[in-house]
Amino acid sequence: MKLGAAARYGLLTVAGVVSLAPLLWMMVSSLKPGGAIIASPFSFDPGQLTLTNFRSMLETIPIGTGFRNTAIVVLVKGALTMVFCPMAGFAFAKYAFPGKRLLFATVLTTLMLPTLVLLIPLLLEMSQLGWVSTFQALILPGAIDAFGVFWMRQVIMAIPDELLDAARVDGAGELRIFTSIVVPVIRPGLAALGVLTFINIYNDFVWPVVAVNDEQHQTLQVMLAALAQNIRSGQLGADWTSVWGQLLAASTVAAIPVLIVFVVLQRHLIKGVMAGSLKG
C-alpha cells in the first residue's frame, strides 16, 4: 500500500513516540520528588530533579547483590550458550552422521515448547540435585538455546565446503577447522546471537523466581519484582509518594545496562531478530 509521505512519517513518528514514552517517563519520573510523580505526572522541571529516590532505593533493596548475581549468570550462561550453539550448529550444518535428523527435529520441537511446562519437573530435579538457590540452577538449565543452534546452523551452512576441505588437505583437525575457520567467518552472526542472548538472560524472570528462594542468589529482576510485591502488600508503608519514586528508581537502574548494550549494538540485535523470521 502506498502511503503519502506525510502520513507515512506521521505514523512512524507516533509509533516511535509511543514506544519510547513509557521509558522516558520512567527515567524522568525517577528523578522527581515523590509527590510530583503523583501531582503532576507530565510536568518537567529541571530545577526540581533529585536523587532522593535512588538513595532510598539503595536502602530498601541490596541492589548491588542483585547486579553481582545477574552479572555472574549473564557471563557464565552467556559464554556457554555462545560456545555450545555454534558447536552444535556446525555439526548440523557440515556433517552427515547417524541420528542427525532426529536430533535436529528435537531442536525444532524445543522451539515450540512452552517454558512454563518445564517449571515443575525442573524445580524437582534441582531439589533432587540439591541445587535449589544455587548458581548452577540459574545457569545450567538454560546453557543451550534451540533458536541459537538453529540459527548458527543456517549461518554455518553458508560457508563453502571447499574452504573446510582445503584446510583438511592441509592437515587441520576438525576442532582446528572449527576454531580457526568457522568461528572467524561467523563472527557477525555470533555477535547478533550474543546481543540476543545477553538481553534474554539479563531480563529472565520466570526461572530465577522459581529456582531461587534466598536473597543471596536473587537476580536483579527477581529483586525488583519482590520490591513491587512488598509495596503492593503495604509492607513498605502506605506513603505511596515515596515508594513509587523508589520503584521507578529501581526500574531505571535495572533497565539502564541493557539499554546501553542495546543502543551500542542494536544493529546486531535487529539482524538476529530478522534472521528468526526469514529462516523460520
Added chain:
Amino acid sequence: MATLTEAATTRRSAQRTRRPRVKAAPYLFVAPFVLVFAAFNAYPIFFALQLSFTNWHGAGALEIIGFANYRYLLTSPDFWQSMATSGVLWLLVVPAQVLVALTIAVALRKARFRGLFSAALIAPFVTPLVAMAQVWIILFDQDFGAVNHGLSSIGLPTIGWLTTAAGAKVAVALLVLWRTTGYAVILLMAGLSTIPTEVYEAARIDGASAWHQFWSITVPLVTRTLSFVVVIGTLTVFQLFAEPYVVTGGGPFNATRTAGLYLYKHITNSDLGLGAANSMLLVLMVLALSLASIRLLRSREDS
C-alpha cells in the same frame, strides 16, 4: 538438496580414508547440546508426564492415580477461567498486533531513517519486563496514575485499570502489545524485504490501486511471516506469566489469572501432580493453537 547430501557423502567417504577419527567429530560437537538437552529438557518432560498421573505433593513415593488430575482440571471452573482469560488476552493482543505491526512495517519499508525507527520500535522489547511492569502499575493506578490523570484532564471519565476485571485485562494486554509489537514489525519488515519490487511495478502498470496492491500482493506474499507472527503471539499470550504476576498478581478476583499463572499456583500449593497435568494440557493447547494458526493462514495463501 540432493546434491548437498551427495556432496556430504562423498566428503565423508573421502575423510574416512584420510582421517578415521573424523567420524567422532560431529558427535563431539553436538555433545554439549545433547547433554544439556537430555538433562534439563528431555528428562524433565518425561518426568512431568509421569507426574501428571500421580497425586504427588513433593514428598514420598509416587502414587499413580490415572487420569484423575486431567479429569479434575477439565471439569474445574478455575482451569477454564484461566484458559478463558488467556483467550480474552489473545483476542485483545494478537489481532491488534498483526494490524498495527503490518501497517507500521509497510510504512517503514520505503521510509528514510529506517534504522532509527526500528531501534525506537524495538527498544520496549529489550527493556526488562519486570521494570516495565512496575512502570505500568504506576501509570495505570486508578487514583494517582498518569493515564487517568491524562484522561480526566481532557474531560474523560477515569477507569479502574487495575481494580476492575475488564480494566486489568486491558492494562495487561496493553503492556504485552507495547513490548512485543516492535518485534513483530521487525519480523514483518524482514518478510517484506523478500518481495521483489518488480512485482509492484508490474501491478502499477496494470493499473492496480494502492489498496489492491496491498491486499493482493503484500498480504499474500507476507503470509508466511504473518503466520509466524501469529504463532509467536499465541505462544506469548498462552505462556503469559510475568506480566500478570507482577502487574496485577492475577487479580482483581482472578480476572488476569492466565493459564501460566494458574499453573504457577499449583507450584505454590505443592500440587505438583496436578500442576504437571496442567502443564501437559497447556502444551497440547499451545501446539493446537499454533498449528491452527498456521493452517488458517496457509489456506488463505492457497486460495
